[in-house]
Amino acid sequence: MRYFNNPEAMIKLIAAMQDGFANTLAIFFLTLLFSIPLGMVVALLRMSRRRMISVPVSLYILVMRGTPLMLQIFAIYFAIPMLLGQNLDRMAATILAFSLNYAAYFAEIFRGGMMSIPVGQHEACQVLGFTKIQAFFHVVLPQVCKRVLLPVSNEVITLVKDTSLANIIAVSELFRAAKNEASRTASVEPLFVAGLFYLAMNGVVTLVFSYLTRRFDYYKD
């Protein structure tokens, strides 16, 4: 053992992986920031009665969920420069690919949540004179949030681990940093240290979601 029985070496290792961890956090938070609202928009478009809208959107969801995220990251990183004639920052490409991919998963979760709201809720809004937009924001969305919490937490936990896929286009995130240290020092221990980081992050995610679940416990439906 090189690190786990040597606090000084461990501290150095962690310092060396610090930037990688920061990038992992950036991918994680920016992906959530973009993919959740985008997922809501995709869900609404997917539910459109106009086939001109719903069919292409279904296709988008199929492609995003039906092909490897790794491939999508490659595709965006290499295809966009070819289309636009301009290079894309590695980090930007990663976040774009992750956001588009996760939006598709979130969209299906949100769609399920919205379809589970009884028609009676919409009818009550209508007879009370709500506009569609008022009904959505004041009646549907708050109830959907409660109903989708559990499936969303699953996706968020998966996202924490998926951030490691960014290393295939050489984004220096946590896993890549650990791999570098591992090969530099010919030890597998840095990889396990990275594993503990992912685990800790997901510990926090779990705590946040159990807090949110309690926050929504004030009513039952």
Add this chain to the structure above:
Amino acid sequence: MLQAINVKKSFGETGVLKGVSMRVSRGEVVAIIGRSGSGKSTLLRCMNNLETIDSGEIRIGGEPLVTTGADGKPVYKRDRELRTLMLKMGMVFQDYNLFPHCSVLRNLVMPQTLVLRRSAEEAKSKALSLLEKVGLLEKANEYPCNLSGGQCQRVAIARALCMDPDILCFDEPTSALDPQLTHEVLSVIRALADEKRTMIVVTHEMNFARDVADRVIYMENGLIVEDGPARDVLGSSRSEAIRAFAGEANY
């Protein structure tokens, strides 16, 4: 006040309303009775714009909600005008449809502030006075999931009243309730009738229809078969059709 003229509606192949005409005057309480599947709910839902009709005409307070155009297709009012017109109608559903994520008070306040643009204080005092009227003032801060069915239905009635509708419609407001709770809801409706509110009540409660309604409409197979003063339709001189129906219902 409310008028339906030769309203027709079908779901796919099956005709559900086959030319229904009726009118309700101000201050009148009209009960609609009839067998399951006779089209009572569909008629009420058409008048509340929850279903679109295939042909005919519906007027609310003299204003047309829908008329039949030159091509025989129904022409509805649109957008804002439609929503303004529909504010004259209030509707209470069989399964209440309260907003579960809102407290009782919020259920009553939110529609007023959002739709009628009332101030928070005004909406709140209106809500509280109506809760008092239905006897649920002490439940203002409860959530619907903690109320009994009868209490939920009374909240739903108060919520509909908050919007000051000209006509209040009820679709079997008590059929999800046991007799005890049915009683408390019916006495609220009875009190509204005493205030001379215009109401249309679809119900299976024959006693209630006879005691409270000014007029009773009996529907069969998508048509209005009987329409007249409650004592005539349900009284001793009642027709063969009603006799058979009322005999089956718990009368």
